[in-house]
Amino acid sequence: MKIGIFFGGQSREREISFAGGRTVYDNLNKSLFEAIPVFVDSLGNFILLNWEYIYKGTIRDFYPPVGALPASTHQFQIYIESLGELSHEEYESIINQVGKKISPDEFKHYFDFAFLTLHGPFGEDGNIQGLLEWYNIPYSGSGILSSAIGINKQVQKDLMRNAGFASPKTATFTRKEWLSTEYKGDLLEKLVHKIGLPFVIKAPNQGSSIGVSVLSEKDNERFVAAVNRSLFIQEVYASTWNEYSETQKVKFITTLADIREGIGLPIYANDQLIYHPEDLFNYLNTTKAEKTVLMNVNGEESVLLESFIPGKEFSCIVVQDENGKPIALPPTEIIKGTDLFDYRSKYLPGMSRKVTPINIPDAHIEKIRTECCRLFEQLQFNVYARIDGFVNSLGEVFLNDPNTTSGMLPSSFFFHQAAEIGLNPSQFLTYIIRTSIAERIKTGKANIRLQKSLDALDANILALQTASTEKIRAAVIMGGFSSERHISVESGRNIYEKLSSSVKYQPIPVFLTGNEQQHELYVMPINIMLKDNADDIREKVHAPNEKHPVIKRIVAEAKGITSKYVGNAIEYPQAIGYEELAEMVDVVFIALHGRPGEDGAVQTELERVGLPYNGSGVESSRITINKYETNRLLRQHGISVANHTLVYKNEWQANQEGLIKKIESEFNYPIIAKPADDGCSSAVKKIKNRQELIAFAQMMFRETPEFLSGPVQVLSLKRNEEFPQKSYFLIEDLITANGAKHFLEVTGGLLTKLDDQGNLVYEVFEPSETLAVGEVLSLEEKFLAGEGQNITPARYAKDKEASKIISAQVRETLKKAAQILQVEGYARIDAFVRIYENNRAETIIIEVNSLPGMTPATCIFHQTALNGYKPYHFIDAILDFGMKKRALSNG
Structure with missing residues (x-):
């Protein structure tokens, strides 16, 4: 079956959609499906994308292509809408450089089914669903009506309140009312009186927490900034702008043009239409106006305000069984570093923590599940949905954000919770496609043709279950105990998922922890592999092998689903040695970064037990992990490297002042300081002065894992940034x-x-x-x-x-x-x-x-x-x- 994967789109969530589409493209079972990438650009064009562009980091890395970009002094990245008004021929030329434009009436020639990973307006609001139904193309997820309800937060609130769901106090006002209100403090007073503090300010038609703020105190300045954020308005004062350095101005424009955090472009600047960030930069540099109001051309028409709900925040995926009955998967608790579970917290590992199931009494978890299923039916959702909410200490459940499409990054709730019932990403996607076809049949449109398609898919799924094809057993080792253990897990999961959808390999996920003297290996079930990060996985593999009672119940409820898609799954983590690993698998993919893995230690053990593995051998790995030795060897053979030296803890402690003077006599600030024997980018810092050098050494040579507050401030370390403890580090020239x-x-x-x-x-x-x-x-x-x-x-x-x-x-x-x-x-x-x-x-x-x-x-x-x-x-x-x-x- 040919599956057209729709990704990208016109909304502010297009980058997450793009990344989610790539996940689906890679994870579709290659024995059942052929993936066809359909990139939707931000102007609404459907493009049969050349597959190599799927693996770009962001949309702006390839579209518009470099050859179509106008000159930009500050090298601002742009989306295609920032090219301004182009002719039909110019658009065609741009599209032809990355793929082939197709029209909806041609869809049937390229694919049999549309898998939608589009988010927000035009993607999960019924628009694309209606278009596909018009052309008789079955698609994933909810239908037209429920999608339209799912995107509109105000309509949701009204329907939920009428159906008896607990709801916060709410208020709304329009953009026109906001702009015509001279003194915003009066409006703030009214809102505080009506819904109290703190309250949440939302853009009613956006997802991924875009345009969302929490106002905790009666602060007029913050209130104005938060409402403007929801309306995608930015005020710029000439007095402030002119005080900025060139670097600060570039950073301001870059952030403003970012559709996730800023208002995005094109914009009206005091009613003048501006498309390109460079033009905005020049406008702000030359305008005579003291105040410039910037408004996105696709801003919101109203703002939704809700009283803040104290309690634990959760997200719950609801799926349907083959009889159409909703089953709520185990809800996940979201532990945030800030009040708001914003865009970055949702999608960047380490910015928040997911705990599944949510850590509350079982009865309260079941209340969440019951309410989520009730809402799923009340809003007439189909196939699957992600429902967010809060639960307070009394067990009262407040559902506040039902979504008909979930983020589909490898670590998203979508896959994270499905793994708790035993479905790996490839199996879950097969379930979504199968269940979606069954739902489309119920509409009575092309139902006989769709029934034949469903019968054929069911037969192929059954054949896979009973097939005895011999596959190469490949262990994927991930985790480790270096500062790059979280990235290692991301790498390992990606390798596992690529192999699990193949016809050649049977991947087995293995987590490595312990220390340099003793490696601990654990074969993991899929639900543990998809935990938030390496530390969460380590905690789970060390815990007693007993499932949470709620998860046991959900696994039993979902047996009708899982029995169809899952073969012999691993249920509990199993501690093994390298000898046992050699009996279980034919080959090993080491997905570790830093130590161990890149230092030859794991390779030594695998060679000892006779297992083939990826990458360099023991001796080469021992050299390349050591940046000092690598540089020395390369320079010896005529390769250019930076001038470098090692700084040792014992020498630093014995004579700090003398060592600093020696460094300053050999190097000129700024210099680069970094661990000499770890992987890439962890604790790599540009050191601009003596104070920063001392702070770096204090952090590197600290006695305990806890960060030191003084050096943290001096080095501007981010929350959750990894910074290892070492007995020596490397200093080298800043290459210019x-x-x-x-x-x-x-x-x-x-x-x-x-x-x-x-x-x-x-x-x-x-x-x-x-x-x-x-x-x-x-x-x-x-x-x-x-x-x-x-x-x-x-x-x-x-x-x-x-x-x-x-x-x-x-x-x-x-x-x-x-x-x-x-x-x-x-x-x-x-x-x-x-x-x-x-x-x-x-x-x-x-x-x-x-x-x-x-x-x-x-x-x-x-x-x-x-x-x-x-x-x-x-x-x-x-x-x-x-x-x-x-x-x-x-x-």
Whole structure:
């Protein structure tokens, strides 16, 4: 069955939709479905997307394509609507660079079923559902009516109140009323009198907590800012703008243009229409007006206010069984770092914590489930829904945000809760498709054709259950105990999911914890693998093997669903040794970053028990984990690296002042300080002065894991930022242009193969240009969907031929570095490139990652796509090399 996956869209949630569409594309069972990517751009065009663009980090990385971008002094990223009014031919030309435009009447020629991962307006409001019904295309999720209800928060409130659901006090007012109110303090007084403090201010037609604020005190300035945020209005005062530095102005415009956190573009600036961020920058620089009111062209027409509900916040996925009966999966408690579960908290690991089931009495959990099922039926939802709410200490349940579409990132509630009843992401997506077809049959439209389609799918699902196909058993080891353990889990889950939907591999998730002296290995059930982060997983594998009573009941209720899709699933974590692992699997994918994994320790154990694995061997791994030794070896062989030195804890404690003076005599601020023997980006800091150097050393050499408040402030460390404790760290020169005509940071991936004679052959991919928001590239920018900016291939020169010449030089240096270090399997090499006259390039190596991040958004997948590898095929090539290398060593 051909599945058209609709992703992107016109709403402010298009980046999450884009990332969710990629998840669905990768996880559809390849024995049952063929995935067809249908990218919906922000103007509403349907584009049959060339598959390689699915693996870009963000929409703005590929669309509009680089060749269509106008000159931008400050290199602002834009969506296509910021190109302004273009002709039909110009739009067609842009679309043809990334795929093929298709019209709704052509859908039936390309796919049999539409899987909707679109969010917000035009995606989950009944618009696309109606369009698909018009053209007789079955689609996932709820129908037209329930989708329209699901998007409109005001209509929801009225219907819920009439049906007897507990509800907070509410109030509304229009944009027109707001703009015509001279003194906003009077309105605030009325609202405080009507609904009390604190209260929540919402944009009624948005999802993902976009345009949502909490007002906790009677503060007129904050009230105005919060309401403007919900209406997507921003006020800019010339006196403030003119005090900004150039960097601050660029940051302001970048944030404002971000559709997740800012008001987005195009905008009206005092009634003048502005499309591009660069034009807005210039307008604010030249306007004579003291106050400029910026209003998004698609702002909200009203604001919804609700009294704040004290209590625990939760989210609950409700699904239907084959008889149409709703079943509420175990509700998840959301533990936030702030009052608001905002966009970043929802989608960035570590920003919040998910606890499933919610930690309250069983009777209260069942009350949540009952109310969620009742609301699901009351609003006539179908197939599945995500319902959010609060529960107070008395067990009173307040449901406040029913959604007909859930986020579909690998760690979303959608998959997280389905895993509690034993469904892995691939199986859950099959369930969604099957149940959606059954629901569309009930509408009486093309029902005989749909029934035949359903019967065929059921037969194929049954055949999969009874098939005895022998698959390669692949352990995916994730976690670890380094500062990169959370990213390792993201990588491991991605590898597991790519393999689980394949016809070749049977993946087995394995969590590694313990310490350098003693590795602890646990085979995990799917529900534990999909916990929030590595620390949550470690807690669960160490806990007694007993399911929560509520989860036991839900598993029993859902037996009619799971029995159809799940084979022999692992139910409880199982502690094993490397010897037992060798009996269970045929090959290992090490998805660990930093220590252990990239230091040769795990490789040593796997070689001892005779298991093939991915990546470099023991000796190469031991070298590349050590940044100092890597630099020394590369410099010895004529490769450019930064000037560097090690700072040891015992020397620092014995003579801090003398050591600082020695460093300052050898290096000029700013310098780079980072762990010398850990993975990438953790605790990498640009040190601008002596105070920051001392703070960095204090943090690195601290005696306990707890952060030190003084250094945290000096280094501006973020909440939940990882900062390891070490006995030494690395200092190196900050690499600069040094007179080059062009200077950029790149990261390049490579893959090794064996030729017919068993010789090692390197395939070095086109590097990506990486642009950091802050002073150094963060973990989030490197690996997380919707974060960071990577341009693949890197922009070495405007002239294509010149760019090819430069790229060849860079890739040759990366290859030479890999050969010197005896890298095998695959790797990622980070570097700076200086480009001089006559297209001469100098490549300065920063670090080599022998087990690079393999999260869905990492740019190594952008690079492999240019060479024709989909992520699964790249992973398959990595494993295939490991197995062939082992076979050769066995003779």
